[in-house]
Amino acid sequence: MEGVRDPREELAELVPYDAKGIKAEVVLSANEHPSNVPTEIIDRLSERLESFDFNRYPDPTAHKLRELIATANGLDAANILVGNGGDELLFNILLAWGGPGRKLLDMPPTFSMYAIDAQVTGTEVVSIPRMPDFSVDSDAVLDRLAQGDIDIVMISHPNNPTGGLTSETLLIDVLEATDALVLVDEAYFEFSRHTMRPHMQRHPNLVILRTFSKAFSLAGLRVGYLLGHADVIREIMKVRQPYSVNAFSQWVAATVFRERVVFQQAIRELIRNRDRLLHGLSDMDGVEVFPSEANFVLFRVEYASALWRDLLHGHSVLIRDFSRAPGLEDCLRVTVGSEKECTKFLEAMREVLSARRESQIMTGVAARATEQGE
Ligand SMILES: *Cc1c(COP(=O)(O)O)cnc(C)c1O
Secondary structure (H helix, E strand, O other): OOOOOOOOHHHOOOOOOOOOOOOOOEEOOOOOOOOOOOHHHHHHHHHHHOOOOOOOOOOOOOHHHHHHHHHHOOOOHHHEEEEOHHHHHHHHHHHHHOOOOOEEEEOOOOOOHHHHHHHHOOOEEEEOOOOOOOOOOHHHHHHHHHOOOOOEEEEEOOOOOOOOOOOHHHHHHHHHHOOOEEEEEOOOHHHHOOOOHHHOOOOOOEEEEEEOOOOOOOHHHOOEEEEOOHHHHHHHHHHOOOOOOOHHHHHHHHHHHHOHHHHHHHHHHHHHHHHHHHHHHHOOOOEEEOOOOOOEEEEEEOOHHHHHHHHHHHHOEEOEEOOOOOOOOOEEEEEOOOHHHHHHHHHHHHHHHHHHHHHHHHHHHHHHHHHOOO
16 A cells, blocks of 8 residues: 555644754753853763663662752652653653543743644643733633633743743632642752742642752753652653663762752852843843843844854854744843853843844835935
């Protein structure tokens, strides 16, 4: 027989994810940590690499890592689930709580994986757009939850890509308004230093997502985790791939977590650099900056796509262009890098902005000259 029959209809609108692998000297596009894992940790790992059992299957429940995370959060191992990056856990949540006939409440613009995972799992997406300042439309969200048919709520806290936190009062109102599973995505917790962890006891529908990809320099190893009630964690465990978190990643993540105080200084420095970016961008004419509690800054500027290209091609600085995303017209997002990278970015921004302004003035002069018949 020739050809292949169509896959599921829901996939028709989806486009496979491809980060395009654009090369640049200064990469500030993916909210990664600017530095590798500290050498003292790499040295410790290297010493034991030879005796590492590459031939053995990983521990499916990552019990060592879970124990460490549980202890640090005043919880039991039964409250922790480790995944192949936070992304896998989001997908698992949708497999367990979503699916055909079920609904996710999404608050765009936000992390795009929520809606994509919903689509892949056949979950209906109910979107309540954020306000113009990107805060959650609390009345609309609470009204919608009152209808009682939402199965999952996902809130990025702080919100990627806009940067702000949602007020704790509103998050509590959401938890009280619904028995839906409420995922508070704390992927940037180490930078925002705000967590809903204290509310877990009272709210069995609260699950918290964290990751090793941002503050702990491990984006390449894919490790994230959930904090939640044991019953909820158990349900999510039913849908997961038993060996999704490989043994090497478990080992490195456990070592990094044990040594996490070593990362504190770099985190403080990134927070300082974030404030430099916020101030530096606010000082530029025509740039509107949104407050951020994460390791990135969103800003709005005219001709955003053209500026994005000028930064890349003229200065080898790669940031993220969101200007074609709904609700993010003319918006660009820059990841907080090292002090040197932030300086390079701010200088490049000043140059591309003034070059563009000059070329506009020139165009204006030329246009007037033409009008006057010169
Ligand atoms: C980065 C990020 C994650 C998870 O990233 P992983 O690398 O898969 O752990 C989850 N949510 C948000 C909002 C993020 O920005």
